[in-house]
Amino acid sequence: DGGITQSPKYLFRKEGQNVTLSCEQNLNHDAMYWYRQDPGQGLRLIYYSQIVNDFQKGDIAEGYSVSREKKESFPLTVTSAQKNPTAFYLCASSPRRGERQPQHFGDGTRLSIL
Amino acid sequence: GDSVTQMEGPVTLSEEAFLTINCTYTATGYPSLFWYVQYPGEGLQLLLKATKADDKGSNKGFEATYRKETTSFHLEKGSVQVSDSAVYFCALSETGGSYIPTFGRGTSLIVHP
Numbered sequence: 491d492g493g494i495t496q497s498p499k500y501l502f503r504k505e506g507q508n509v510t511l512s513c514e515q516n517l518n519h520d521a522m523y524w525y526r527q528d529p530g531q532g533l534r535l536i537y538y539s540q541i542v543n544d545f546q547k548g549d550i551a552e553g554y555s556v557s558r559e560k561k562e563s564f565p566l567t568v569t570s571a572q573k574n575p576t577a578f579y580l581c582a583s584s585p586r587r588g589e590r591q592p593q594h595f596g597d598g599t600r601l602s603i604l
Numbered sequence: 605g606d607s608v609t610q611m612e613g614p615v616t617l618s619e620e621a622f623l624t625i626n627c628t629y630t631a632t633g634y635p636s637l638f639w640y641v642q643y644p645g646e647g648l649q650l651l652l653k654a655t656k657a658d659d660k661g662s663n664k665g666f667e668a669t670y671r672k673e674t675t676s677f678h679l680e681k682g683s684v685q686v687s688d689s690a691v692y693f694c695a696l697s698e699t700g701g702s703y704i705p706t707f708g709r710g711t712s713l714i715v716h717p
Contacts, residue, residue: 523704531709532707532708533693533707533710535704538704548704580647580648582647582648584705590635590636590655590698591636592636592640592650592653592697593648593650593705594650595640595649596647597646598645598646598647600645
């Protein structure tokens with residue numbers, strides 16, 4: 491079955507360390523997204539990409555970076571500049587930019603500070 | 605800009621009670637509307653959708669009707685179960701070259717036996 495795979499499920503970051511969250515999809519979707527979710531909060535958009543080798547900042551991009559070298563993959567790096575990285579991170583995809591389609595979500599990565 | 609407003613939670617119900625979670629939206633065009641459900645520790649799953657006015661989306665006993673005149677898409681279920689306990693998100697998506705979906709803040713539902 492097609493879907494989105496996020497790994498790892500749990501991740502711990504040390505002070506001053508960069509960590510990378512993986513997101514892979516086999517749905518042949520053009521668009522991919524990263525969201526941050528804090529306890530009791532909604533979704534906040536970090537970055538999105540609607541085509542390979544192109545991506546845009548969302549509402550809270552500071553302290554994060556992404557790449558989109560392959561259609562299937564959209565890894566998120568949480569850099570040491572992100573001072574409050576503890577959160578639940580969700581990756582999503584949708585078929586094509588500009589269409590009124592639902593998003594498909596992965597099962598998330600929970601990031602904590604050591 | 606576009607926005608989605610959901611009722612504040614948590615909504616606490618007894619098993620077999622009737623559920624309504626209110627959702628209203630503002631949009632410049634003619635969006636598609638969605639309800640997603642998030643179980644603890646998981647990602648969001650699409651629960652139902654409606655793509656035009658007066659459409660009714662339904663799934664697993666949940667229903668929502670796209671009301672253009674009141675810009676609403678309220679989620680309802682006639683008899684909730686403990687297993688329905690989750691967070692529910694209302695969302696909209698419009699056409700447009702770089703359009704990003706808009707989500708509500710989510711409503712937590714707790715169902716007691």
